[in-house]
Amino acid sequence: MQLDHLPLNQIAVIRSIDWESLPDHEGHRLRSLGFEPGVTIEALHKGILMWRDPLSVRVGRMTVALRTKVAAAIDCELST
Amino acid sequence: MTQMPPLVALVGNPNAGKSALFNALTGARQKIANYPGVTVERKSGRASFADGRAVEMIDLPGAYSLDPDSLDEAVTRDVVLGNLSGHRRPDALVIVLDAGNLDNHLRFALELIALGLPTVVALNMIDLAERDGLRLDAQALAHELGVPVIETVAVRRRGLEPLMTALDGALKNPVAPIEPVATSFGAQNQRARDIADAAIISETAGRQWTRRLDAILLHPVGGVVILLALLFLMFQAVYGWSEAPIGWIESGFALLSDGIKNVMPDGLLRSFLTDGVIAGVGSVIVFLPQILILFLFILLLEASGYMTRAAFVMDRMMAAVGLSGHSFIPLLSSFACAIPGIMATRTIMDQKERLATILIAPLMTCSARLPVYTVIIGAFIPASNVGPGIGLQGLVLFGLYIAGILGAMLAAAVIQRFVTQSRTSSFLIEMPRYQWPRLGDIAINLWQRAWVFLRRAGTIIFAATIILWALLSFPKAPIGSNVSQVEYSVAGRIADGLEPIVRPIGFNHDIALALIPAMAAREVAVSALATVYAIDAADEDAAATSLGPKLAADWSLATALAFLAWFVFAPQCISTIAVTRRETNGWKWPIFMVSYLFVLAYAAAGITYWTARSFGL
Numbered sequence: 080m081q082l083d084h085l086p087l088n089q090i091a092v093i094r095s096i097d098w099e100s101l102p103d104h105e106g107h108r109l110r111s112l113g114f115e116p117g118v119t120i121e122a123l124h125k126g127i128l129m130w131r132d133p134l135s136v137r138v139g140r141m142t143v144a145l146r147t148k149v150a151a152a153i154d155c156e157l158s159t
Numbered sequence: 160m161t162q163m164p165p166l167v168a169l170v171g172n173p174n175a176g177k178s179a180l181f182n183a184l185t186g187a188r189q190k191i192a193n194y195p196g197v198t199v200e201r202k203s204g205r206a207s208f209a210d211g212r213a214v215e216m217i218d219l220p221g222a223y224s225l226d227p228d229s230l231d232e233a234v235t236r237d238v239v240l241g242n243l244s245g246h247r248r249p250d251a252l253v254i255v256l257d258a259g260n261l262d263n264h265l266r267f268a269l270e271l272i273a274l275g276l277p278t279v280v281a282l283n284m285i286d287l288a289e290r291d292g293l294r295l296d297a298q299a300l301a302h303e304l305g306v307p308v309i310e311t312v313a314v315r316r317r318g319l320e321p322l323m324t325a326l327d328g329a330l331k332n333p334v335a336p337i338e339p340v341a342t343s344f345g346a347q348n349q350r351a352r353d354i355a356d357a358a359i360i361s362e363t364a365g366r367q368w369t370r371r372l373d374a375i376l377l378h379p380v381g382g383v384v385i386l387l388a389l390l391f392l393m394f395q396a397v398y399g400w401s402e403a404p405i406g407w408i409e410s411g412f413a414l415l416s417d418g419i420k421n422v423m424p425d426g427l428l429r430s431f432l433t434d435g436v437i438a439g440v441g442s443v444i445v446f447l448p449q450i451l452i453l454f455l456f457i458l459l460l461e462a463s464g465y466m467t468r469a470a471f472v473m474d475r476m477m478a479a480v481g482l483s484g485h486s487f488i489p490l491l492s493s494f495a496c497a498i499p500g501i502m503a504t505r506t507i508m509d510q511k512e513r514l515a516t517i518l519i520a521p522l523m524t525c526s527a528r529l530p531v532y533t534v535i536i537g538a539f540i541p542a543s544n545v546g547p548g549i550g551l552q553g554l555v556l557f558g559l560y561i562a563g564i565l566g567a568m569l570a571a572a573v574i575q576r577f578v579t580q581s582r583t584s585s586f587l588i589e590m591p592r593y594q595w596p597r598l599g600d601i602a603i604n605l606w607q608r609a610w611v612f613l614r615r616a617g618t619i620i621f622a623a624t625i626i627l628w629a630l631l632s633f634p635k636a637p638i639g640s641n642v643s644q645v646e647y648s649v650a651g652r653i654a655d656g657l658e659p660i661v662r663p664i665g666f667n668h669d670i671a672l673a674l675i676p677a678m679a680a681r682e683v684a685v686s687a688l689a690t691v692y693a694i695d696a697a698d699e700d701a702a703a704t705s706l707g708p709k710l711a712a713d714w715s716l717a718t719a720l721a722f723l724a725w726f727v728f729a730p731q732c733i734s735t736i737a738v739t740r741r742e743t744n745g746w747k748w749p750i751f752m753v754s755y756l757f758v759l760a761y762a763a764a765g766i767t768y769w770t771a772r773s774f775g776l
Contacts, residue, residue: 104228104508108587111223113263115348123370124377130475133484133586135377139262139352140293142369142590144471144484149587 080157082150083134085122091155093118100152109149113138120155164205164213165330166247170239170271171255172264173221174464174591176283178202180255180313181218182600184323189603200502208327209320217249225270230505239274251277251330253322258295258310259288259592261358265351266344272306277329280308281322286315287592291369293362300358305334314597369464369592376465382472393456394560395553397529401448408448412441431628434693439624439686440617447612449533450526454495454608455601462596466491467588474586480568481575483509483586486516490567493523494560495608497735501742511581515574517742518752521735522567522728524560527681531726532559534685538707539719562727566759578751623676623683628690645672645691664761665721665768667714681732717771724767728760 085091093116098106120138125131133146171177182189185204202218219238220231227233234243241248254271256264272278282297301308307325311318376382416433423429460466466488474484485507493500500520507513524532536552543551575581630650636643645651646668654672661671669691677684685706692709710719739749 102583102585105585105587107226107228108223108508110344110348111226111228111267112587112589113266113348115345118352124373125379126475127379127383127472128475131379133471133474135373135471135590140260141263142373142592143588144467144474144590145587146474146478146585149585 080155082120082122082136082153082155083147085120085155085157087122087125090119090121090158092158093120094154094156096154097152101149105149109145112143113141114153119158120153164215165250166215166217167206167251167253167326168217168219168238168249169253169255170219170235171221172223172257172260172267172589174589175221175255175257175260175264176313177221177255178218179597179600180253180281180283180311181216182603183313183316183319185216189607206323208323214323214326222267224267228508239271239276249276251279251326253326254278254280255283256280257288258282258285259291259293261295261300261355262352265354266347268304269347269351269354272304277326277333278306279322279325279329280304280306281311281313281318282308283311283313284594285310286312286317287594291367291592294360296358296360300354303354303357314594314600372593373468373590376468377471382468386469386472389460391557393453394557395550396456397449397452397556399550399553400452404448405445408441408445412437412445416441427632430632431625434690435625435628436621438689438693439628440621444613445530447609449529450495450612451605451609453526453529454605457492457495458601458604459596460491462594462601464591464593467590470586470588471590478584478586480572481581481584482512482515482571483507483584485509485584485586485588486512486571489516490520490523493520493525496525496527497521497523498738501735501738504742508587509581509583509585511575511579512584514579514743514748515571515581517739518574518578518748518755519567519570521752521756522563522570524563524727525681527732528726528729530682530685532556532723534688534706534710535719535723538711539714539716559723559727562724566728566763570755570759624686624690627676627687631690645669650675664725664765665715665718665772666725666764667718669713670718670722677729681726681729684726716776717768720771720776721764721768725760725764728756728763 080091082093093114095116096109096114101109118138120136122134122136123142124135126133131147133144134150135142135144136150137143169177169181181202181204184206189202189204204216206214206216208214217238219235222232222235224232225236225239227236237243238246239249239252252271252274254268256268268280280300282295282300285295288295295310297308297310307329309318309322309325311322313319376385378385416437419429419432419437423432460469467484469491470484470487472484473487477483477486486504489500489503489507491500492503497520500523501517504513504516504520507516533556536555540552540555545551545554575584627650630653631645631648633648636647650672651668653675654668657671657674658666658668661674666674669688672691673684673687676687688710689706692706714722736749736753739752740746743749
């Protein structure tokens with residue numbers, strides 16, 4: 080399931096990231112913020128009004144805000 | 160022979176509490192300058208070891224890795240690698256880690272430790288980690304990393320002495336790094352997480368304040384309402400809270416002026432002191448309270464961690480004009496002053512977005528425009544209430560800010576579409592945990608801002624005032640002629656030449672006169688008007704009354720409104736042009752910026768004037 084479709088407040092694990100679909104600087108910043116396959120992730124909040132964009136997610140112990148377009152490149156699996 | 164004190168760099172991820180630790184270690188005596196060749200701000204200060212030996216500390220810009228994606232990060236890399244020419248390589252590093260965020264912050268720490276410089280790790284914000292239910296083993300972490308690890312709480316000044324002792328030890332007995340350099344990013348991340356796991360003793364579900372607050376402050380509707388309310392409160396406070404201190408400063412200057420008039424005979428020197436120096440500089444210093452209130456709000460929003468939430472809330476709206484939440488923070492700082500705002504754009508990764516943000520930053524109503532707005536609003540807008548607790552004057556001021564914002568949005572959309580031709584913007588940012596701002600840190604920062612403002616008042620504004628006084632006072636109008644002194648003076652004649660250009664937008668001779676020195680600094684427009692009216696005052700009584708009533712008697716409302724509209728878009732001060740040139744490496748963009756702002760200001764003032772006239776004002 081792509082990160083932008085992940086239900087809120089449910090713990091998941093990153094399965095893969097489609098680096099090719101991201102501009103270089105975004106991929107790089109994503110990596111340095113700790114986005115890697117195998118890392119625990121949780122969608123926390125969706126943006127304002129009718130847009131519901133950007134998202135705030137928890138990665139490890141850090142909270143990161145990102146746009147749904149970037150989130151769509153991140154494939155996750157809900158932990159059971 | 161004296162030896163240079165060792166240079167120690169504080170380095171770490173953004174939001175690790177680096178600056179708070181820097182403030183705690185060095186106190187208020189800090190030097191702010193630029194790194195050689197770049198405009199990144201370099202903060203340095205002195206700390207001392209237990210036996211009194213000095214050590215020079217520098218606070219490096221926050222970074223996520225030694226492989227930079229912003230200008231700030233590049234400076235951090237160049238300094239720690241010793242690659243920045245003209246800057247000495249640090250003798251030791253203090254790596255500042257957020258204890259609550261080890262798994263994300265350790266990767267960069269590993270990269271730094273592998274450099275082999277004497278290193279100490281400050282496990283900072285340990286209290287926040289404990290508040291969130293995390294218990295850590297500093298010894299285990301030190302063992303894994305091979306360098307001393309000291310628990311610190313910079314904002315409560317905890318752990319500072321042990322940190323300095325460990326630093327002293329590391330400088331005296333450098334140890335070779337045990338950490339092998341992991342090759343890939345992924346391997347480094349894995350190693351970082353393994354070490355974090357080894358250092359965490361236990362983790363219980365803590366109170367999680369940040370999550371609860373986010374549920375309110377990032378609420379899809381509530382979050383927007385709260386942000387707007389905060390901004391409105393901020394601007395009302397700038398007006399409401401400053402009234403009393405402004406009164407004190409005004410009466411102080413009036414006393415001074417009266418004192419001089421009592422002890423000195425009427426003459427050129429007395430006119431110079433009272434009409435030139437006191438009327439001019441005094442009319443600008445009066446705005447110190449408002450500027451400090453504005454900075455206080457911005458510093459509090461930043462220190463508490465709310466600023467990135469504001470960026471989150473604003474991101475989608477900024478995206479509509481081709482910008483992102485990243486631009487929101489520099490733009491909000493520009494309400495205080497466009498110069499720190501423009502410098503803050505360095506954190507924007509996308510270069511086109513950064514350029515667009517720089518170009519529209521001067522449209523945010525900076526504090527230097529406040530003096531102008533305050534005088535005009537005070538003189539022409541009645542101090543009545545339009546609703547419970549909502550004053551008409553405050554509302555007009557709010558409207559002027561909104562006009563600046565709308566102008567900026569429009570300009571951004573046009574610039575991103577036609578000038579930078581950027582297709583996308585991006586928003587990707589860490590949101591730090593909330594924390595209670597430490598008043599000492601806020602005070603240091605406010606003091607630095609106040610000092611910068613007073614220095615400007617004492618130098619640029621002082622000089623501009625004196626020159627203007629001289630231009631207004633000479634040559635002397637012949638006694639008995641019916642031409643006023645101002646009309647007869649050099650300045651009056653320059654303004655004569657300018658007047659036909661600004662006459663169509665409703666500006667009179669005095670405004671034409673004030674616009675010239677306002678290029679140096681916008682608030683000088685006020686001191687210029689004050690000087691004009693002080694010199695022109697026929698008798699002592701008229702000179703004693705303040706500027707507002709004189710303007711109200713002299714200008715039509717349409718002219719006053721046009722003057723306000725002009726300053727919403729006013730071509731910025733020389734310092735802003737200079738910083739834009741530095742940040743964009745050339746004259747192309749500053750010239751573009753000045754030109755489009757002049758056109759906008761002229762058009763806005765003209766439209767306002769003729770609209771007001773058609774309503775019979």
